[in-house]
Amino acid sequence: MENFDAIIIGGGSAGLAASIALGRSRRKVLVVDEGNPRNAVSAHAHNVLGHEGISPQDLIALGRAEAVSYGVEFVSAHIQSVRGSLEEGFEISTNSSQWTARRIVLATGARDVLPEIPGLQQAWGVSALHCPYCHGWEVRDQQIAILGVSEMSTHQALLFSHLSDKVTFINHAPQKLSAENRALLSALEIEVLDSPVTTLEVSDSGQVRSLSLEDGSTLDVQAVVVASQVTANASLYLELGGELDENPMGTFISVEQMGATKIPGVYAAGNIANVGAMIGASAAAGTMAGAFINAELAMETVKKKMEQN
Known part of the structure; x- marks a missing residue:
């Protein structure tokens, strides 16, 4: 089973930004995406600095190409299960593949119930x-x-x-x-x-x-x-034992400032954690989660070296 430093589930703005932050730090990263973004019905994306009015699909294509340039790997698939823990590592399964990871980023977004x-x-x-x-x-x-x-x-x-x-x-x-x-x-x-x-x-x-x-x-x-009722696509988080929070706009995963959830080793970014986040905010949250994960992994490595000495 191939092991990754981080597996990011969801290839929208948040997931891509997290993957780029990690890829630029020379981490081994896999993004697993089903290709069903929340904004698929929108012809244009707004409030995207430097890309005002861009097609959401074009924006994702640009971000994906950037991630690939830093060695990020991509798989188009539906995740069937996620299990494990920070201590044991995480195992992610589709109907045909399995991988392990030291960290998980949930960037599966949300859906609008009308x-x-x-x-x-x-x-x-x-x-x-x-x-x-x-x-x-x-x-x-x-x-x-x-x-x-x-x-x-x-x-x-x-x-x-x-x-x-x-x-x-x-x-x-x-x-x-x-x-x-x-x-x-x-x-x-x-x-x-x-x-x-x-x-x-x-x-x-x-x-x-x-x-x-x-x-x-x-x-x-x-x-x-x-006003739609926004529902987090959080079945994998629930499978890991997490719980959702709720506000007048909908359900979401509660996270700390850098994206850490209440489950150690599991992070969330984008609409799954902030139902009101636009593209820029989702991307920023992904970048911060990726940066924090990289810092955690770096500290783990140095602690092991210190223990060996």
């Missing part, structure tokens, strides 16, 4: 949006509907109202809108429609055209903002 509204999934990533920093500029001055589905919905209305003066709040889940937040929407002069959405009319290209409400009315819109 309300079950017909048409919403079709528009997701095109005209159904969630992040003002990722998509807000592109829908500036448009007719925007905020779907009130969670505690985060009012916060979205606050931010998108600075991008357009044509924002309407649809109170889709009335129990989620507190009196305090209703007062905030009033202060922002955002109209509130107290009727759930029954369906979205969406073009074949994913462009929303209108919303139909339960009260029989319709609203013409150009963009829909909805």
Whole structure:
């Protein structure tokens, strides 16, 4: 069984950044990736310094080429199991291969769970949006509907109202809108429609055209903002005995500043550990995790030499 200093599970921004930090330190690194990034539906990535508007797929291709140039190895596969410990080492298995590693980095990201509204999934990533920093500029001055589905919905209305003066709040889940937040929407002069959405009319290209409400009315819109429930892709962490934490945005793995999880030898970076992290933040977290792992491995080596002496 081939042994690696670190095996990184997930080849997005966080995983690639971690692999590059380790590869540049001459560590033996393997990245195992299934090729299903969370932002696959997005045509452009924003807030990426020096690469504004780049295709997410092109960005990953650039990062992968950089990692390969430092000797990082890649395998496209689904991990079936991860077991082991810091003391014994970790064993990673697919349906056809097995490897061992001194450290594990989980960079498997997260998935967005959307309300079950017909048409919403079709528009997701095109005209159904969630992040003002990722998509807000592109829908500036448009007719925007905020779907009130969670505690985060009012916060979205606050931010998108600075991008357009044509924002309407649809109170889709009335129990989620507190009196305090209703007062905030009033202060922002955002109209509130107290009727759930029954369906979205969406073009074949994913462009929303209108919303139909339960009260029989319709609203013409150009963009829909909805707070997804973000769920960490953390089955491997749970298999190792870890537990997930939760906030209003979703579930995640709690980590220390440098990416260490509560399981010794296991690190996490990107959306699996920070549900709100954009590409730059995910990459930074991966770099820090890779750097810290390298420092740990270096210290282990010198301690062994000191013990031998």
